[in-house]
Amino acid sequence: MNKLKFWSVAWPIGTEMVMIYGVAFIDMFFLSRISDSAAGAFGAINPLLIILVLVLKLIAQGGGVVAARYVGAGDRKRARDAYMFILTTNIGLGAVAAGSVFALQNRIGDWLGLTGETADYAREYLSLYWIVLFAMGFRVAYAAIAASIGMTRWSMMGFAVGNLFGITLNCTFAFGWFGAPHLGVHGVLAAACVNYIVNVIVLGYCVHRKMRVRLALNANTRARFREMLRPVLSTAIPMTLEPVLFNTFQLALTTMIVRMGTESLAARTYALQISTCIMFWSLSIGQATQILTANRIGARAFDQAYSRVLASLRYAILGVLVWTTLVYLNARTLYGLFTTDPAVIHLGVQIAAIGFVLEIGRCANVVCAASLGAAGDAKFPASMGIIFNWFVGLPLCWYIGVHLGYGLLGIWIGMTVEECTRGCCNFVRWHRRGWMGQHLRRDTGGATPA
Numbered sequence: 431m432n433k434l435k436f437w438s439v440a441w442p443i444g445t446e447m448v449m450i451y452g453v454a455f456i457d458m459f460f461l462s463r464i465s466d467s468a469a470g471a472f473g474a475i476n477p478l479l480i481i482l483v484l485v486l487k488l489i490a491q492g493g494g495v496v497a498a499r500y501v502g503a504g505d506r507k508r509a510r511d512a513y514m515f516i517l518t519t520n521i522g523l524g525a526v527a528a529g530s531v532f533a534l535q536n537r538i539g540d541w542l543g544l545t546g547e548t549a550d551y552a553r554e555y556l557s558l559y560w561i562v563l564f565a566m567g568f569r570v571a572y573a574a575i576a577a578s579i580g581m582t583r584w585s586m587m588g589f590a591v592g593n594l595f596g597i598t599l600n601c602t603f604a605f606g607w608f609g610a611p612h613l614g615v616h617g618v619l620a621a622a623c624v625n626y627i628v629n630v631i632v633l634g635y636c637v638h639r640k641m642r643v644r645l646a647l648n649a650n651t652r653a654r655f656r657e658m659l660r661p662v663l664s665t666a667i668p669m670t671l672e673p674v675l676f677n678t679f680q681l682a683l684t685t686m687i688v689r690m691g692t693e694s695l696a697a698r699t700y701a702l703q704i705s706t707c708i709m710f711w712s713l714s715i716g717q718a719t720q721i722l723t724a725n726r727i728g729a730r731a732f733d734q735a736y737s738r739v740l741a742s743l744r745y746a747i748l749g750v751l752v753w754t755t756l757v758y759l760n761a762r763t764l765y766g767l768f769t770t771d772p773a774v775i776h777l778g779v780q781i782a783a784i785g786f787v788l789e790i791g792r793c794a795n796v797v798c799a800a801s802l803g804a805a806g807d808a809k810f811p812a813s814m815g816i817i818f819n820w821f822v823g824l825p826l827c828w829y830i831g832v833h834l835g836y837g838l839l840g841i842w843i844g845m846t847v848e849e850c851t852r853g854c855c856n857f858v859r860w861h862r863r864g865w866m867g868q869h870l871r872r873d874t875g876g877a878t879p880a
Contacts, residue, residue, distance in 0.1 A: 436718060436719075436722060436738070436741075436742070438580070439580050439582055439718040439721055439722060440714055440715060440717075440718035441714075442582040442583035442585070442586040443577075443582045443585075443586075443713075443714040443717050443718050444710065444711065444714035444715075445586045446582070446585050446586040446589050446714075447709075447710035447711075447713055447714045448710055449586070449589035449590060449593050450589060450710075451703075451706035451707070451709070451710050452593065453589075453593055453596055453597070453622070453625060454703060454706065455703055455706065456596075456597060456600060457472075457600070457618050457621075457622060458472065458699070458700070458703045458768065459767060459768065460600050460604050460617075460618050461615065461618055462700075462767075462768040462769060463604065464551075464614055464615065465547070466692060466693075466696040466769055466771065466774070467546075467547045467548045467551060467692060467696075468551045468614075468615060469696055469699050469700070469768065469769075470548055470692055470695040470696045470699050471539070471544065471548045471549070471551035471552040471555060472551075472552075472555060472699065473684075473695060473696070473698060473699025473700075473702065474539075474542050474544055474548070474552065474684050474688060474695060474699075475538060475539065475542065475552050475555065475556065476699075476702075477677045477678075477680035477681045477684060478538065478542075478677075478681060479531075479559065479563075480677045480680075481674055481677045481678060481681075482527045482530075482531070482563055483563070483566055483570075484670055484673050484674050484677065485523065485527060485670070485674070486520060486523050486524055486527060486563070486566055486567050486570050487570050487574075487670060488523070488666045488667065488670045489515070489516055489519045489520055489523065489571075489662060489666055490516055490520055490570040490571045490573070490574035491570075491574055491666060491670065492662045492663065492664075492665040492666020492667070492670070493512050493513075493515055493516035493519075493574060493658070493662045493666070494512075494516065494574030494575065494577055494578045494721075495578075495665050495666075495720070495724045495803065495804055496512050496658070496661050496662050496665055497509045497512035497513060497516070497574075497575070497578035498577075498578040498579075498721055498724040498725050498728065498804075499724050499725070499727065499728035500512060500728065501578055501579055501725065501728070502724065502725040502726070502727070502728025502729045503728045503729065509578065511654045511657070511658055512578075512658055512662070513575045513578075513641075514654070515654070515655055515658040515659075515662060516571045516574055516575060516662075517571045517572075517575070518655075519571075520567045520568065520570060520571035521567055521568065521571070522567075523567055524563060524564045524565070524566060524567015524568065525564060525567065527560075527563045527564075527566075527567065528560040528561070528563040528564035528567075529560070531556055531559055531560040531563055532560040535553060535556035535557055535560075536553055538552065538556060539552035539553055539556075542681070542684060542685060542688065543685055543688045543689070544688065548692070548695075551615060554614075554615045554616065555615055555619060557616075557619075558616065558619035558620065558622075558623060559619060559622075561623045561626075561627075562619075562622050562623055562626050565623070565626035565627050565629070565630050566626060568630045568634065569588070569626060569629055569630050569633060572584075572585070572588075572630070572633040572634050572636075572637045573585040573588075573633065575637050575641065576633070576636065576637055576641070577717070577721055578721070579641070580721065581636070581640075581641075582718075582721075584633055584636040584637070584640075585633055587632060587633075587636070588628075588629040588630070588632040588633035588636070589629055591628055591629070591632045592624075592625040592626060592627075592628040592629030592632070593625060595621075595624050595625055595628050596621045596622060596624060596625030596628075597621075599617075599620060599621035599624055599625075600617070600618060600621040603617030603618070603620065603621065604617065664806075665803065665806065665808060667808075668803065668808030668809040668811075668812040671808075671812040671815065671816075673815075675812070675815040675816055675819050675820075676815060676819060678819075679819040679820065679823060679824060682824055683824075683827060683841055683845075686827065686828065686831060686832060686841065687838065687841065690837055690838060693771065693773050693774050693777070694777070694837060694838045696768075696769060696771070696774050697765075697774045697777040697778050697781070697838060698838055698841075700765055700768045700769065700774070700778060701777075701778055701781045701782075701842075703768075704757060704761075704764050704765070704778070704782075705757075705785065705789070707753060707756075707757055708750055708753040708754055708757060708785070708789050709789075709792070709796075711746065711749040711750060711753055711793075712746050712749075712750060712789070712792060712793035712796045712797065713796055715742050715745055715746040715749070715793075715796075715797060716742075716746070716793075716796040716797045716799075716800040716801075717800065718742070719738060719739055719742040719797055719800060719801055719804075720800040720801060720803065720804045721804075722735075722738055723735045723738060723739060723800075723801045723804040723805060724804040724805075726738065727804065727805055727806070732863075732866055735801075735805065736860075736863065739797065739798070739801040739860055740861075742797055742801075743793075743794065743797050743798070743857070746793040746794075746796070746797050747790055747793055747794070749793075750789045750790055750792075750793045751786075751790070753789075754782075754785050754786050754789050755786075757782055757785065758779075758782045758783060758785065758786070761778055761779045761782040762775055762778075762779060764778075765778040765779070777838055777839070780839055781838070781839070781842050784839070784842045784843060784846055787846050787850060788842070788845060788846040788849055788850075790850070790853075791846065791849035791850030791851075791852070791853040791854075792849050792853070793853075794850075794853030794854070794856065794857055795811075795849060795852055795853040795856055798811070798853065798856035798857050798859070798860050799811035799856050801860060802856065802859060802860060802865055805865035805866075806865065807859070807864065807865035810856070810859050810864070810865075811856050811859075814852050814855050814856060815852070818848050818851060818852040818855075819848065822847070822848050822851065823844055823845060823847070823848030823849075826843075826844035826847055826848065827840065827841045827844030827845060827848075828844075829844070830843050830844050831843075831844065
């Protein structure tokens with residue numbers, strides 16, 4: 431593991447991100463063929479669904495980071511205990527998340543302020559999405575276990591095979607291949623369900639067969655789980671809190687945008703999907719950096735961890751500038767894939783221009799927050815998320831977008847200010863090496879080194 435190279439870890443994650451966001455992009459394309467209202471309904475409820483997925487990742491990512499530290503330190507036994515903890519806990523979390531969506535599918539749209547046709551589409555979408563959430567509980571656990579030893583390509587393989595099935599089914603239900611009926615929203619969701627189930631089967635086979643991870647439940651299981659609980663949760667909760675808070679912030683923005691009308695809701699939905707063309711780069715760099723940073727810190731190579739993050743940040747910003755330029759130059763064409771409404775397309779082009787600044791701040795947040803979490807300093811980006819999302823971003827978005835009347839553009843400007851300011855704070859925290867204190871105290875038996 432100590433010999434892992436950055437790009438050997440990053441490129442499978444990047445390819446997997448393309449597949450993840452590619453499927454979401456394709457799903458959005460087929461939903462937009464139904465209507466802008468169908469696409470807008472998906473965009474409105476999506477932040478809530480993302481929060482549920484992040485809750486599923488709570489144990490998986492925290493356990494994966496802890497396992498990567500054990501692997502870096504050469505402690506295989508504790509790493510395997512962490513694997514079993516990740517897997518069994520995530521199965522339970524997946525069942526709870528799926529059951530919650532199934533029970534509340536008729537109320538969620540009403541809580542978000544959706545009405546009429548848009549609310550009907552939201553209910554239809556949620557009626558099957560609980561299956562995806564249950565499968566997701568397995569998938570994120572397997573992906574975290576594989577990533578802890580640098581085998582990110584297994585997750586990529588699972589998505590590749592699953593996507594093949596998903597895209598084929600989407601086209602079958604949309605275009606009536608093989609005499610299949612046109613199922614509308616249910617067709618898109620059925621394809622997503624099959625996609626994730628196949629994904630889990632492939633990834634689970636790799637983890638259980640290649641790594642020989644077993645669910646060995648016995649008399650000692652409770653003691654081992656109790657031992658794992660504190661290190662996993664102390665890493666996972668702060669690390670997951672920041673993205674959960676961000677998506678809760680997005681839900682609050684949704685309630686503002688819903689009142690601006692279908693055009694603004696549709697433009698925001700399409701903008702978020704198109705921005706994934708940029709985000710996949712930042713997220714793949716961030717996740718690869720997180721894995722290697724945890725490994726370096728487990729091996730007590732602090733200077734290597736510090737330098738790795740700075741180099742990753744340079745790669746991330748350079749790539750974001752390239753992708754943002756491509757999106758802006760092709761904005762009309764990209765929005766034209768989803769809608770023919772000139773007002774929605776015009777809004778989208780303006781949002782793409784703001785993206786030059788927004789995405790730089792976002793990539794700094796992704797890379798630095800992930801690295802701080804891997805270093806055991808996840809509380810800092812989590813606290814920054816609380817402060818800036820709720821006490822800077824939300825009031826600013828309301829003031830510019832609603833009070834001053836700039837609408838969706840005002841909300842995008844507020845998001846940009848919040849993202850960039852928070853990104854600067856996380857970068858300064860990493861640069862000043864505040865995260866090293868706890869590791870140095872541990873190495874010196876609690877004393878402050880001279």
